Amino acid sequence: MPRATLITNIGELVTNDEQAGREGGPLGIIRDAAVLFDDGLVTWVGPAADAPAQTAGVELLDAGGRAVIPGFVDSHTHLVFGGDRAEEFAARMAGDRYEAGGIRSTVAATRAATDDELRARLAGFVAELHAQGTTTFEIKSGYGLSVADEERLVRLAREVTQEVTFLGAHVVPFEFREDPRFDGDQAAAGDAYVDVVIGEMLAACAPHSRWVDAFCERGAFTAEQSRRVLEAGAAAGLGVRVHGNQLGEGEGVHLAVELGAASVDHCTFLSDADVSALASSDTVATLLPGVEFSTRQPYPDARRLIDAGVTVALASDCNPGSSFTSSMPFCIAVAVRDMGMTPAEALWASTAGGALALRRDDVGSIRPGLRADLVELDAPSHLHLAYRPGVPLVRRVWAAGAPVVGRPAAT
Numbered sequence: 001m002p003r004a005t006l007i008t009n010i011g012e013l014v015t016n017d018e019q020a021g022r023e024g025g026p027l028g029i030i031r032d033a034a035v036l037f038d039d040g041l042v043t044w045v046g047p048a049a050d051a052p053a054q055t056a057g058v059e060l061l062d063a064g065g066r067a068v069i070p071g072f073v074d075s076h077t078h079l080v081f082g083g084d085r086a087e088e089f090a091a092r093m094a095g096d097r098y099e100a101g102g103i104r105s106t107v108a109a110t111r112a113a114t115d116d117e118l119r120a121r122l123a124g125f126v127a128e129l130h131a132q133g134t135t136t137f138e139i140k141s142g143y144g145l146s147v148a149d150e151e152r153l154v155r156l157a158r159e160v161t162q163e164v165t166f167l168g169a170h171v172v173p174f175e176f177r178e179d180p181r182f183d184g185d186q187a188a189a190g191d192a193y194v195d196v197v198i199g200e201m202l203a204a205c206a207p208h209s210r211w212v213d214a215f216c217e218r219g220a221f222t223a224e225q226s227r228r229v230l231e232a233g234a235a236a237g238l239g240v241r242v243h244g245n246q247l248g249e250g251e252g253v254h255l256a257v258e259l260g261a262a263s264v265d266h267c268t269f270l271s272d273a274d275v276s277a278l279a280s281s282d283t284v285a286t287l288l289p290g291v292e293f294s295t296r297q298p299y300p301d302a303r304r305l306i307d308a309g310v311t312v313a314l315a316s317d318c319n320p321g322s323s324f325t326s327s328m329p330f331c332i333a334v335a336v337r338d339m340g341m342t343p344a345e346a347l348w349a350s351t352a353g354g355a356l357a358l359r360r361d362d363v364g365s366i367r368p369g370l371r372a373d374l375v376e377l378d379a380p381s382h383l384h385l386a387y388r389p390g391v392p393l394v395r396r397v398w399a400a401g402a403p404v405v406g407r408p409a410a411t
């Protein structure tokens with residue numbers, strides 16, 4: 001069990017607790033602060049001068065005036081897969097077009113990989129996430145696309161996170177697209193595949209999953225097909241999330257709001273009706289700047305969403321095709337530079353916003369009773385996350401009170 005720890009001499013502590021902050025604003029910033037945590041949970045937060053008297057057995061750490069922020073909550077990744085698609089990325093950067101459905105090679109490599117190969121890959125990604133300050137992360141299936149392979153992917157994902165999403169409805173697999181029974185009729189092939197997704201595949205995957213998701217987009221699944229998948233998942237006890245409005249305006253947002261989804265992800269192309277539907281719902285709009293970066297598409301307009309009152313989260317969408325970054329600091333830098341977010345809004349969206357997108361109330365903020373997920377930055381302020389893009393600023397990380405990055409001993 002992690003020991004009781006007091007981190008003191010924190011130059012700037014971001015709590016995401018408006019009540020705790022001395023300067024106003026959602027980040028709840030406390031200067032010259034201290035945090036005490038024990039048994040994996042935060043037990044005290046406040047000015048260092050008011051910190052509880054030091055007792056024996058409490059490890060004392062000095063942050064040296066640096067900033068401490070909540071661990072990032074990455075609410076959207078696809079981390080169980082084989083192979084990579086670096087050549088496809090290079091071709092796209094040389095002018096080729098990105099289209100949904102280019103995942104066939106990843107499906108083949110994933111199916112060919114053994115459980116242990118996928119496990120080793122996952123362990124590497126978890127270390128990579130921690131090293132960049134991410135302490136809570138969601139993982140989707142979606143590169144198996146058969147009953148046995150999808151079951152394998154959610155089962156393996158469940159070994160490293162409780163936030164597992166069944167995404168059998170990622171794309172229609174080539175066995176269906178090219179089945180002579182459908183004679184090239186893609187709608188019929190999609191319908192037949194959805195029958196499998198909501199039947200045997202859902203039954204095999206639901207026990208390992210918390211969420212169901214569908215890729216509601218031209219070239220993937222129609223609104224009607226997506227609705228069948230999401231309603232079946234909800235009936236099996238899973239929470240709903242949606243991939244929508246990535247490549248053009250469509251029905252993804254409307255469907256997500258109607259079904260009470262926790263989050264609709266991408267939201268790159270939105271009508272005014274989409275924005276107002278989101279603003280009057282509990283559905284979070286999760287923006288994935290790594291995708292637009294890696295596919296050279298226009299970025300979503302975060303400013304428009306925030307000004308309309310929509311709750312916005314940022315996530316990496318880490319996957320081998322359209323966004324092979326696992327870095328939340330990178331997403332923050334892009335969101336600030338190109339999506340109209342302030343550094344404070346981008347940090348909030350990457351922590352508290354991600355927690356809301358996963359309907360979690362135990363992570364995403366630093367306050368008594370919550371999980372002790374903390375990141376010490378090698379910087380005096382959270383502003384440096386966007387101000388110093390590409391610089392490795394994560395110095396030490398604690399996940400549920402346990403040091404996972406950096407030296408746990410005194411500075």
Ligand SMILES: [Zn+2]
Nearest residue numbers: 076078243317
């Ligand atoms: Zn995705």
